[in-house]
Structure formats: structure tokens, C-alpha cells
Amino acid sequence: MLKVNEHFLQLPGSYLFSEIARRVGAYRASKPEADIISLGIGDVTRPLVPSVIRALHEAVEEQAGEKTFRGYGPEQGYGFLREAIAGHYARRRQVALQPDEIFVSDGAKSDTGNIGDIFAPDAVVAVCDPVYPVYVDTSAMTGRAGTYGKDGRWSRLIYLPCSRDNGFCPQLPGPHDPVPDLIYLCFPNNPTGAAIKADALRDWVDYALRHGSVILYDAAYEAYITEDIPHSIFEIEGARSCAIEFGSFSKLAGFTGLRLAFTVMPHDLRVGGVSLNKLWNRRQTTKFNGASYLAQKAGEAVYTEPGQREIAEVIAYYQQNARQIRQGLSDLGLEASGGVNAPYIWLRTPDNTSSWDFFDTLLQQAQVVGTPGSGFGPGGEGYFRLTAFGSHARTAEAMDRIRRLFVG
Amino acid sequence: MLKVNEHFLQLPGSYLFSEIARRVGAYRASKPEADIISLGIGDVTRPLVPSVIRALHEAVEEQAGEKTFRGYGPEQGYGFLREAIAGHYARRRQVALQPDEIFVSDGAKSDTGNIGDIFAPDAVVAVCDPVYPVYVDTSAMTGRAGTYGKDGRWSRLIYLPCSRDNGFCPQLPGPHDPVPDLIYLCFPNNPTGAAIKADALRDWVDYALRHGSVILYDAAYEAYITEDIPHSIFEIEGARSCAIEFGSFSKLAGFTGLRLAFTVMPHDLRVGGVSLNKLWNRRQTTKFNGASYLAQKAGEAVYTEPGQREIAEVIAYYQQNARQIRQGLSDLGLEASGGVNAPYIWLRTPDNTSSWDFFDTLLQQAQVVGTPGSGFGPGGEGYFRLTAFGSHARTAEAMDRIRRLFVG
Structure with missing residues (x-):
């Protein structure tokens, strides 16, 4: 008698990014006018370079x-x-x-x-x-x-x-x-x-x-x-x-x-x-x-030579976001790492807030979406991931909002 | 101690199309001037249609x-x-x-x-x-x-x-x-x-x-x-x-x-x-x-409507090859099936020739490449696959050569 691969049944049901999408969707339904900035998913936003x-x-x-x-x-x-x-x-x-x-x-x-x-x-x-x-x-x-x-x-x-x-x-x-x-x-x-x-x-x-x-x-x-x-x-x-x-x-x-x-x-x-x-x-x-x-x-x-030059510009663009996010968080006295050799900034949530509670706070009070660290395994609890793949303007705006949230 | 997936080691070494490529390569090396027509691999040859x-x-x-x-x-x-x-x-x-x-x-x-x-x-x-x-x-x-x-x-x-x-x-x-x-x-x-x-x-x-x-x-x-x-x-x-x-x-x-x-x-x-x-x-x-x-x-x-019309023309083009191949083989008194609802023609090799012997004969005496049926499993022995994905001209030329081979 045919059986399925039972190992699949061990997998926990809810996938990290689906759960994020669900919470963002629920928030958006309750506040249709909200201008949400996503520094969550690790996807690029700049167009392909001319050589490509x-x-x-x-x-x-x-x-x-x-x-x-x-x-x-x-x-x-x-x-x-x-x-x-x-x-x-x-x-x-x-x-x-x-x-x-x-x-x-x-x-x-x-x-x-x-x-x-x-x-x-x-x-x-x-x-x-x-x-x-x-x-x-x-x-x-x-x-x-x-x-x-x-x-x-x-x-x-x-x-x-x-x-x-x-x-x-x-x-x-x-x-x-x-x-x-x-x-x-x-x-x-x-x-x-x-x-x-x-x-x-x-x-x-x-x-x-x-x-x-x-x-x-x-x-x-x-x-x-x-x-x-x-x-x-x-x-x-x-x-x-x-x-x-x-x-x-x-x-x-x-x-x-x-x-x-x-x-x-x-x-x-x-x-x-x-x-x-x-x-x-x-x-x-x-x-x-x-x-x-x-x-x-x-x-x-x-x-190619022009291809290398063009992608270097795009990477530099994201790297500038990364520096800005990390610096902004540090200026607020928050504990942040990454962002120097990677497009990801890893933030320790303040006051031992859980990753998902911090996610909800940031979404509801600053309309900024990031990724709860606990979604990456038990060792990620108490952390939060922000990505540098947004535009300069939106990244700056997100950081302004986070600043206002913490400094008031 | 790490082990490989031992099931991989059960797989017979030589892959069908690699062996074909090897034999064609060897033949080409011995007869550099040969004009080889491939009705072997199941790959299309017509360009993408305008809508696409x-x-x-x-x-x-x-x-x-x-x-x-x-x-x-x-x-x-x-x-x-x-x-x-x-x-x-x-x-x-x-x-x-x-x-x-x-x-x-x-x-x-x-x-x-x-x-x-x-x-x-x-x-x-x-x-x-x-x-x-x-x-x-x-x-x-x-x-x-x-x-x-x-x-x-x-x-x-x-x-x-x-x-x-x-x-x-x-x-x-x-x-x-x-x-x-x-x-x-x-x-x-x-x-x-x-x-x-x-x-x-x-x-x-x-x-x-x-x-x-x-x-x-x-x-x-x-x-x-x-x-x-x-x-x-x-x-x-x-x-x-x-x-x-x-x-x-x-x-x-x-x-x-x-x-x-x-x-x-x-x-x-x-x-x-x-x-x-x-x-x-x-x-x-x-x-x-x-x-x-x-x-x-x-x-x-x-x-889309134009897309459907355009691909229908390309499929009809290949279908015409299929009909031509099947008819040509039948006219020679060979036993051929397929080609009516598929781009493949399945030929019974004459005189119980083995699939690979027939492959060699066709390659060496008609410079036509097909696929030995035995490459598709034991039940394919004694058969040979021809594909309809060539151009009209090359398909017609291949059929002429096969005709000359059998009729003399």
C-alpha cells in the first residue's frame, strides 16, 4: 500500500515568511491607509544592470x-x-x-x-x-x-x-x-x-x-x-x-x-x-x-568588465543601506551586528522582547516589517533581521520611524 | 563516517546519449567530410514563435x-x-x-x-x-x-x-x-x-x-x-x-x-x-x-490567441516530418509505428538486427543518427527511434539516404 514520505509530516506547518505575510495582511486589513516599509524578506529591489x-x-x-x-x-x-x-x-x-x-x-x-x-x-x-x-x-x-x-x-x-x-x-x-x-x-x-x-x-x-x-x-x-x-x-x-x-x-x-x-x-x-x-x-x-x-x-x-562595474554599483547601493541601518540602530543604543560584509543586520531585541513581539511592535508602531530571529531556529530567539535591499529613501524613512519609536 | 548514497553506485555508467555522442564523434573523426543528419535526440530546432x-x-x-x-x-x-x-x-x-x-x-x-x-x-x-x-x-x-x-x-x-x-x-x-x-x-x-x-x-x-x-x-x-x-x-x-x-x-x-x-x-x-x-x-x-x-x-x-496559432504552425511543421518518416519507412516495407500522435517514430529493426548494430549501420552507411531502442530498456531491443524535430529539407534528405540504403 502506497505511503507518503512520512518525514514530510514532521515539518512544522507554518513557514516563516507565510506567517509574516499573514500578520502583515491582517494589519493592512485593519489599517488600509498604513504605509508599510518592508525590510523583511531577502529579495533585491534594484533593476537588472544594463549589460545584463x-x-x-x-x-x-x-x-x-x-x-x-x-x-x-x-x-x-x-x-x-x-x-x-x-x-x-x-x-x-x-x-x-x-x-x-x-x-x-x-x-x-x-x-x-x-x-x-x-x-x-x-x-x-x-x-x-x-x-x-x-x-x-x-x-x-x-x-x-x-x-x-x-x-x-x-x-x-x-x-x-x-x-x-x-x-x-x-x-x-x-x-x-x-x-x-x-x-x-x-x-x-x-x-x-x-x-x-x-x-x-x-x-x-x-x-x-x-x-x-x-x-x-x-x-x-x-x-x-x-x-x-x-x-x-x-x-x-x-x-x-x-x-x-x-x-x-x-x-x-x-x-x-x-x-x-x-x-x-x-x-x-x-x-x-x-x-x-x-x-x-x-x-x-x-x-x-x-x-x-x-x-x-x-x-x-x-x-564582463562593464558588467562587473555595474553590479559593483548596485552592491554599493545596498551596502550603503546596510551601513545606515546598522549605524542608526547603534546610535539608538541598540545591539546590532552584521551589515559590514553582508546585506543583513542582526538586531538584539531590546529588553529581552521575544522576536515575534518585537515584530508586532515594529509593524504596528512603525509600520516597518522585519524578520523575527526565532524563525531561523531556536538560537534566533531574541533577535531580529533587517535587510539592506530597499531603496535609499525607504530605508532612511524606516530608520526615522524606528528612531521615533525608541526616542519618541 | 560519511557515506555516499549507495544507490547511485548501482546506476550503469554510460548514459544513452553520451554513448551516442561518443560513437558519432568517433565516426566524425574518421570521416571529417561526412554530412551527418541527426534524427536522434528529442530536441526541437525551430525558433521560438513571435508572440513568445x-x-x-x-x-x-x-x-x-x-x-x-x-x-x-x-x-x-x-x-x-x-x-x-x-x-x-x-x-x-x-x-x-x-x-x-x-x-x-x-x-x-x-x-x-x-x-x-x-x-x-x-x-x-x-x-x-x-x-x-x-x-x-x-x-x-x-x-x-x-x-x-x-x-x-x-x-x-x-x-x-x-x-x-x-x-x-x-x-x-x-x-x-x-x-x-x-x-x-x-x-x-x-x-x-x-x-x-x-x-x-x-x-x-x-x-x-x-x-x-x-x-x-x-x-x-x-x-x-x-x-x-x-x-x-x-x-x-x-x-x-x-x-x-x-x-x-x-x-x-x-x-x-x-x-x-x-x-x-x-x-x-x-x-x-x-x-x-x-x-x-x-x-x-x-x-x-x-x-x-x-x-x-x-x-x-x-x-494567447496569436500564440496558439503560431505554435500550431510549428507543431504542424514537425507533424509533417513525422508523417513523412513513417510513410517513407512503411514504403520500404519496414515496420514502423508512432508518428501520428507523437513526434517519435518507432522502427522495428530489419532482420532482427540489434538496436546498436542498426545504429552503426545507419550512421556509417547513411550518415543518419537515430536512437537505439535498447537504450530505453530491455523491451526496446530490436527497435530504433527517429524524431520529427528536424527541418523539412534535412528530414527529406535523411529519408532519401535510408531509402538508398535499403533499396540500393
Whole structure:
């Protein structure tokens, strides 16, 4: 008799952003005239840059011509894009990658979720706490997370606390702690906005090498780094034998609606003698039919000289918001981190207010929407995430309102 | 200690189309002047139609504007597209669907593979033989296929033979046969080009309802139907309680490079009391971030009046090739089926030649590339697939060469 995947039934019903939408909707219904500013969801708002727009129009024209039409592309991505990405790693980060170590896809959310396919179902997973929910939920869907407890913790996950006590950088498991097989690390971090320094990242690489773990490194926000720290885990020696890296065009070039990302699978990465590059290649060629040709041509344009200059301006635009939010909060005597190497600012709620209570206060008294930290895991309780992806004007207005709320 | 997903290691190494590419490459190296015509891979060749091109340019312009830029869309697809698809089902097939029963995605290959996520890992899977390899390989990746035998058969799969003896239409399991939990059906069929009549499809729906099975119905080629037979399994009474349907824009409108598809999950479909629509919604919102906005606007254009007229012309173009291929083969006294409701022609190799021997003969003596039937499973041995997606001129030239090969 057919049964559903029972692990799905363990997943808690309400998804963070649905609950936010529900509360905002209810408030809007009660105050239709309210001018709500969202610094909540992590989506970009600036239009695509001219080089990308030009590449898209050209690619559309190619699709209109009998001689230039392109159907199925390689499931792993077109050579022109894989080479452009490898070239960027070499030029900017002095990281040598073969093009066939890069797998182009439709999104880092897909890749960070799908990556579980190539590992044994009983692999032990470690996640930071707080954490981007996709790592946890996709682990839960395969049973790797175990059962969901009333305390909001999964029985089989190893949680790596990230709090102000450790500067939001997870500490290595101790010698008597269980050893994780798969370690999700995301730096610069969503949601805390914290970055990781080379020394700390090296410790993790060494740990993984020593214990045969694989690090799943989500570098979706690397373009927001302003300090002299690693953008890629492959800047660390040995990482090629223990790490997979996820890159994304979403926050790099505003491709959230266009859909383009990539996963780096070094040839040196083997588990039980098996090449993960080969397994991922088999997974992608079997369950995926390649990213859109248009998106890939757009991605290629990002790596041209004008493309790089144009996206740098957009990133600088968001970075200015980030600085403004963080400074504004600090000026109010609030405890805020992030925002320096990331588009996220992580605010400690004042007076130990719960994350959701603070959400309601901000919504109702300042008409500003953010994201309750507890939505990112138990370790996020008492925190609140603000994003730098708004316009300058609206971000400034939001900060004015928050100032008035606290100063009166 | 971390282990890989050992089911991956069961997968036979060489993938059908890679082996074809290898043999074609070797031949080309030995005869650089050869003019090879491919009627092999199932990819379209005609450019996108004007309505789609216009919609794409407009959507690109929206992405360039501050006020019209779109970032993340709903993971399930934009309402405008879900409503257009539902409208088409209602108008053309008298099938009533709610827009939230339609989940837009980047491809039917992804969906037919990923669908396994929502079922128990020990679900028993039935496939037609021959079959589109994705159903088998993705079942193998979760262990549902069991082990791969030397005879090219998987130990846990139920094979439903499709041969000339049953008109390439699978027969129901008998009363003493094992009952499959999941039944992959693809009609019009890839690779055989056979279609299914309403009566036969009704038998399958009744079987599934009686046994609590779920039919995974791949309707990717429905636009090629010329006879009065069902385009959608939901034209059959009761199917809403036992079937999932996969639709695709790839062969409908030439979106193989653009990437757009959808899955229909009726609300009536429950397994053990659980709504599969809800489970799939959870799967897609967690592991997928929506199809490209550009592709979705292009998909909307397909359902406009000019869009429908334009794609009908392209489909008619390919259908003419299909008729020509099938007629040409029949005129030579060869046994060929398909091509009437599908872009595929299924040829019985003459004199019991093996599929791969016939491939080599055709390549070396006529410089025509097709697909060996054995690549689609043991039941495909002794058959050969030709596709109708070439140009008129090249298809006619290929048929001339085949004629010369057989008639001399």
C-alpha cells in the first residue's frame, strides 16, 4: 500500500515568511491607509544592470532566429559560463578551478536542498543556529533531521550555536561531541550578517579533513564582503578535499527572478573513494535539464568588465543601506551586528522582547516589517533581521520611524 | 563516517546519449567530410514563435525598470500563468482545475524525477518497457528500483511491456501480479510514439483507484495528438483521485532552452489521508525558488490567441516530418509505428538486427543518427527511434539516404 514520505509530516506547518505575510495582511486589513516599509524578506529591489539587459535582449533575438536558436543545453551549464565563473575565481580569489568542477543551476536554494541526494540517508547533519531554514527543512524531508520537538529542535541535527558570545561564528565540536558528516556553513551569514575570518574557516576545513566530514559552504553573499576575509572556502588550503561551495547570482547581480546559480564540486572531493563530482554530475544530468539559456547569457555578461562595474554599483547601493541601518540602530543604543560584509543586520531585541513581539511592535508602531530571529531556529530567539535591499529613501524613512519609536 | 548514497553506485555508467555522442564523434573523426543528419535526440530546432519573443523582450524591459522589476516570484508559479494553464484545460479539454492545483516549474524532467520525494522510499514503481530513462534512473537513486541486473533489468521495478503484441499500450497487472504503488505512464509515448485511447486509460485509472496506486502521467507530447483521444488523464472520470499530470512547454512551444513546465496536483488526491497537493507544495516551496519570470511571461504568451496559432504552425511543421518518416519507412516495407500522435517514430529493426548494430549501420552507411531502442530498456531491443524535430529539407534528405540504403 502506497505511503507518503512520512518525514514530510514532521515539518512544522507554518513557514516563516507565510506567517509574516499573514500578520502583515491582517494589519493592512485593519489599517488600509498604513504605509508599510518592508525590510523583511531577502529579495533585491534594484533593476537588472544594463549589460545584463543587453545580453538578455540579444539572447532572446538568438532564440528567434532559425540559425541561432538553442534548445537543450548541457545539464551542467554552457562552457562559456562555466569558464567565466572559473576565470573570476582565478582572477579575484586566486582559486584555480576546472570548468567541469562548476555545475550551473537554477538556484542555490535548489542546490543546497538537492545536494542531500548524493549522500547516505543516515548522514549526520550539522547546522548553525540560527540558520537559513532550507538546510534544516530539506534535511528533515529525508529523515536526516529526526523528529521535531516542542522546543523547536530536531532530534538528529547537530546545532552549532551562533550568538554574540562567539561573535556569531560557530565553534568546532569538542573531542567528545558527535562528529557531523555534513556541515552546512553560510558566510557571510544569513540571517546574522556575520562573516568568517580565514583562521576560523581554516579550523573548520582542518576539522572536516580530520574527521572525513564534508562542508556545504553557502557563499551566496560573498559579493557583500568589504573586509579582507575569504570570499570562497577554496581560498583555504585543503578545502578542495572536503568542501562543496554554492554560489548564486541572486544577490550578486539581482537574478532572484531570473534564476541562476552554481555549485563547485572539486575533483579532489571523494567519499569512500567515490568522486562527488561524478555523483553530482549523475544527479544533475538525470534530474535537471540545465538552466535557461537566457539566464546563462545574462550570467556571462555579469563577468564582463562593464558588467562587473555595474553590479559593483548596485552592491554599493545596498551596502550603503546596510551601513545606515546598522549605524542608526547603534546610535539608538541598540545591539546590532552584521551589515559590514553582508546585506543583513542582526538586531538584539531590546529588553529581552521575544522576536515575534518585537515584530508586532515594529509593524504596528512603525509600520516597518522585519524578520523575527526565532524563525531561523531556536538560537534566533531574541533577535531580529533587517535587510539592506530597499531603496535609499525607504530605508532612511524606516530608520526615522524606528528612531521615533525608541526616542519618541 | 560519511557515506555516499549507495544507490547511485548501482546506476550503469554510460548514459544513452553520451554513448551516442561518443560513437558519432568517433565516426566524425574518421570521416571529417561526412554530412551527418541527426534524427536522434528529442530536441526541437525551430525558433521560438513571435508572440513568445515579444513577451520575452517585454519582460526583459520590465526587469530593467525600477518600478517594474520583479525579484522572487511565488515558488508555485505566478497566478497569471497558473490561470492561463487552467483556462486552457477548461477550454480545450473540458477539464476543470483550480489554479492552485498547478505548480509551475523549470522542467518536466525535474518534476518527474523530484516527485519521488513525497512518497515513502519503499514505494513499488511500475514503468513501461521501453521507457524514458529518467523514471527509472530517479527511482534507482532512491533505492526504489533495487539492484541492476546483467540483463539490464532492475530487481524491484515492475516492467510493463509495450511491444507490437499489445500495440505499445501496457496491460494491467493480473490479479496475482504484484501491485505497483506508483505507475509512470507517458502518452503520447516517448520513445514509441504510441498514444493511449480513452478506454485503455480508463482501465488504468480504475485499476489505480481500486488498488490505491498513483499514476504519474507524463503528457509532455499531448500537443502532437491528431486523433480523437485524451490529451490529459483528467479527461477520465476518477483520475483526480489517483493521478498526477506533468505538462511541459518544451515540445509544446519549443522551450527546451527556456525551461518551463508544470505539474497538476488535484486536491482530491490523497494518500493515507494526506493531501499530495500540500506535500508537493511543501516540497516545491522548500527546494525550489520558482521558474524564471521571463519564462513564465513567455508561457503566458503561448496561451494567447496569436500564440496558439503560431505554435500550431510549428507543431504542424514537425507533424509533417513525422508523417513523412513513417510513410517513407512503411514504403520500404519496414515496420514502423508512432508518428501520428507523437513526434517519435518507432522502427522495428530489419532482420532482427540489434538496436546498436542498426545504429552503426545507419550512421556509417547513411550518415543518419537515430536512437537505439535498447537504450530505453530491455523491451526496446530490436527497435530504433527517429524524431520529427528536424527541418523539412534535412528530414527529406535523411529519408532519401535510408531509402538508398535499403533499396540500393
